[in-house]
Amino acid sequence: MAHYNPQMAGGGMPAGQQQQPMRGAFSPIDPHQQQQQQQQQQFQHSGFGPSPQPQQFQSGAHTGAPAHPQQQQHQQQGVANPNFNMAYGFLGQDFQNNQAAQLGMQFAGSAMNAMQENVQQNVGRYVSMRQLKHYFDVSNLYVLAKLKTLVFPWIQRNWHRHAERDATGQVVGFKSPRDDNNSPDLYIPVMGLVSYVIVIGLIIGRLGVFHPEDLGYTASTALGIIVFEVLLIKMFCYLLNVGSELQFLDILAFSGYKFVSTIIVVLFKPWAPWWMTWFTFFYFGFALAFFMIRSLRHALIPESSAVTGINVHRKRRVHFLFVIAMLQFFYIWVLIRYKSSKQ
Amino acid sequence: MFGFGTLLYVIILLLNAVAILNEERFLARIGWARNSAELYGDTESVKAKLINLISAVRTLMRIPLIIVNVVHAVKEMDEL
Numbered sequence: 521m522a523h524y525n526p527q528m529a530g531g532g533m534p535a536g537q538q539q540q541p542m543r544g545a546f547s548p549i550d551p552h553q554q555q556q557q558q559q560q561q562q563f564q565h566s567g568f569g570p571s572p573q574p575q576q577f578q579s580g581a582h583t584g585a586p587a588h589p590q591q592q593q594h595q596q597q598g599v600a601n602p603n604f605n606m607a608y609g610f611l612g613q614d615f616q617n618n619q620a621a622q623l624g625m626q627f628a629g630s631a632m633n634a635m636q637e638n639v640q641q642n643v644g645r646y647v648s649m650r651q652l653k654h655y656f657d658v659s660n661l662y663v664l665a666k667l668k669t670l671v672f673p674w675i676q677r678n679w680h681r682h683a684e685r686d687a688t689g690q691v692v693g694f695k696s697p698r699d700d701n702n703s704p705d706l707y708i709p710v711m712g713l714v715s716y717v718i719v720i721g722l723i724i725g726r727l728g729v730f731h732p733e734d735l736g737y738t739a740s741t742a743l744g745i746i747v748f749e750v751l752l753i754k755m756f757c758y759l760l761n762v763g764s765e766l767q768f769l770d771i772l773a774f775s776g777y778k779f780v781s782t783i784i785v786v787l788f789k790p791w792a793p794w795w796m797t798w799f800t801f802f803y804f805g806f807a808l809a810f811f812m813i814r815s816l817r818h819a820l821i822p823e824s825s826a827v828t829g830i831n832v833h834r835k836r837r838v839h840f841l842f843v844i845a846m847l848q849f850f851y852i853w854v855l856i857r858y859k860s861s862k863q
Numbered sequence: 864m865f866g867f868g869t870l871l872y873v874i875i876l877l878l879n880a881v882a883i884l885n886e887e888r889f890l891a892r893i894g895w896a897r898n899s900a901e902l903y904g905d906t907e908s909v910k911a912k913l914i915n916l917i918s919a920v921r922t923l924m925r926i927p928l929i930i931v932n933v934v935h936a937v938k939e940m941d942e943l
Contacts, residue, residue, distance in 0.1 A: 737866060740868065741867075744865050744866050744867040747870060758916070759916075
């Protein structure tokens, strides 16, 4: 086609002379530097040449223009090369031709990679990534079974967590949520937290009193409740000598399951008569309390034949478990508050 | 009302309250002293653990709490 005029020297500096973009999660793969330079020059020139076809694009929107030359380039090249610049082609031709902008893109990409490595190193010191991954190893069936257990806890018969055994038969922990419907996970709590914030936003939006900072306040309240509960349980565990039976991430997981109940209750609140809201509140409160008691019972209150020294604390642990379960009502009550439209 | 900031505020307040308990003027008077005889045999009762917790907070958190309180006071003054 007469579309491409390589002898057109006009239009900016050939931005083909650039150093190899840095690899990492944030830069697209760029195997062919040569073709990249060629494509760039063609890309550039096709934008500035006075040939008839690009002109109609030039007058139009910039975002529409790169699409057509890209197709023709693919036809010419015969192979689709994910080009470092074509990945950002949606930003328009002026952006492509500006060397400073391209340098900025590369710098941003390499900065992101460096930050990612830094975060991984530092966070890896405090939180064991392998342990976290264990809590996110869920399957669809598990999620459905867990949600059913949260809403109808009396259906579940066996709450015992299966133990993971290594090659010699020693117990090395618990089975992952994929294999064991009773094992706590962190996927449902995280999803529940985000869904809860969105649902509250939806409700106050429907009531007409939405402000964007309300999403932040809601998330802050939800996080505050979780931190408070985890700290409380951790302190009780310390006072009552509950050691490795109840891990920190387990507590976090059990604490996060309340969002499922609160989402259901809070969906009733604006659109149901007050008695129905209170009825669902108490039903889901009791369901959640029952769920917590049954789930934590094996961790906190071992069978008396195993350990003798804890018999002194057994009554205290039972009380403690009961207090945890009853506090769920308080947490759900706090979480279903939102701004009413009367303000 | 129950936001994360409020929670931090309350935690700082409670830690302050625990950190300023005086060992000899108060804790010994009510029998919660660190070195009393009843603790030697029994490190697992709730009372022993509470006493350990209080003394740990007092020992470890006094200096960080000074810093945290100063920062908080400056922040509050700034908002006036």
